[in-house]
Amino acid sequence: MFVLRRGERVTVLADSGPHLSAPLSEGELTGDDGDARIVCPWHGSEFSLTDGCVGHGPATAAVPLFAARVVDGGVRARIVQSAGAPTL
């Protein structure tokens, strides 16, 4: 899983990118708070940290997104269906 925690805000995505399964946790963050994205380390696809959707290819499918929250200092996450994302 790709987990990004910023204070009480947490984002959880599948770590395997939908293009050729690169580890998104090795990518770089770009954009600002309202449009933050993770950049795939292999071919540069960008995925929204809000909904997992593709902002920039070559990927054509969203990355699966988890609903996540901080509870007692830990992170709890459950899968949610993202439009266009493969099912886990």
Ligand code: FES
């Ligand atoms: S493996 Fe991530 S964009 Fe190709």
